[in-house]
Amino acid sequence: xxxxxxxxxxxxxxxxxxxxxxxxVAHERETHVVxxxxxxxxxxxxxxxxxxxxxxxxxQDPYHxxxxxxxxxxSVRHGMPIxxxxxxxxKELVADLGVDTPSHGNLERWAAQGVLLVNSTLTVQAAEPxxxxxxxxxxxxxxxxxxxxxxxxxxxFVLWGNAARKKRAFIDTSRxxxxxxxxxxxxxxxxxxxxxxxxxxxxxxxSKAGQPTIDWELTEP
Numbered sequence: 001x002x003x004x005x006x007x008x009x010x011x012x013x014x015x016x017x018x019x020x021x022x023x024x025v026a027h028e029r030e031t032h033v034v035x036x037x038x039x040x041x042x043x044x045x046x047x048x049x050x051x052x053x054x055x056x057x058x059x060q061d062p063y064h065x066x067x068x069x070x071x072x073x074x075s076v077r078h079g080m081p082i083x084x085x086x087x088x089x090x091k092e093l094v095a096d097l098g099v100d101t102p103s104h105g106n107l108e109r110w111a112a113q114g115v116l117l118v119n120s121t122l123t124v125q126a127a128e129p130x131x132x133x134x135x136x137x138x139x140x141x142x143x144x145x146x147x148x149x150x151x152x153x154x155x156x157f158v159l160w161g162n163a164a165r166k167k168r169a170f171i172d173t174s175r176x177x178x179x180x181x182x183x184x185x186x187x188x189x190x191x192x193x194x195x196x197x198x199x200x201x202x203x204x205x206x207s208k209a210g211q212p213t214i215d216w217e218l219t220e221p
Contacts, residue, residue, distance in 0.1 A: 003046065005049070005050055008050075009045075015139075017136045017139050021135055021139075021140070034132075035123065036069040040071035041071060041123060042122070043072055044073070044117050045118075048114060048115065053114055054211055055116065055156045055158060055202055056115075056116040057074070057115060057117050058073065058157070058158070059119040061121050061124050062121070064126055065126075067080055068080055068083065074107060075117060076105040076106065077105075078104050085186070086105050088186065088189045089184045093199055095194070096198070099216065100217070100219045102218035110216070118141055120133075120167075149170055149171050154205075156202045157179070158180075161182060168180070177209075181193050181196035181198065199214075199216045203216075
């Protein structure tokens with residue numbers, strides 16, 4: 001793809017792990033159903049160029065149900081039921097900002113405003129959560145985090161859950177802001193995600209840095 005992520009992609013494609021990773025994913029696609037579709041694996045980078053990244057929300061795994069994953073962390077396509085973690089994100093969005101409950105789960109509108117929505121692992125076997133973890137995607141997505149951290153402009157990193165919070169080691173907090181809490185999953189949302197006000201806090205950090213805020217509303221189809 002032609003974008004300002006190309007230098008990163010070229011560098012990573014030249015490393016030994018990349019060929020091993022791509023061979024693994026290709027074999028998985030030959031022998032199992034894998035999500036998302038090949039064209040959507042790098043959708044987050046396609047929709048949000050590095051130059052415009054102002055916020056990064058790090059997820060863990062793509063959704064593993066049919067028709068759900070489309071390359072953006074926590075997002076599902078229009079017409080898909082809203083998964084439990086995303087439903088909790090929307091509950092907090094409504095409580096935090098007083099906006100209407102989103103009518104759909106497609107987060108491309110956030111991506112278009114500079115919110116980079118990346119999972120640590122970019123593919124998954126159908127009905128097998130975490131099935132592609134530990135095969136190389138994390139090496140690649142850690143480099144995405146480092147590349148965003150290297151931006152001169154201020155970025156807000158939103159880290160939900162223990163897996164995401166471990167990535168704070170890559171982030172220079174003298175230049176960037178970290179907003180972290182428990183994961184929005186129903187298993188953990190009541191342990192600190194609800195009430196954490198990540199959306200208003202993100203906008204406050206952007207305003208303090210002299211940057212435009214994010215319009216988080218998703219009421220339009």
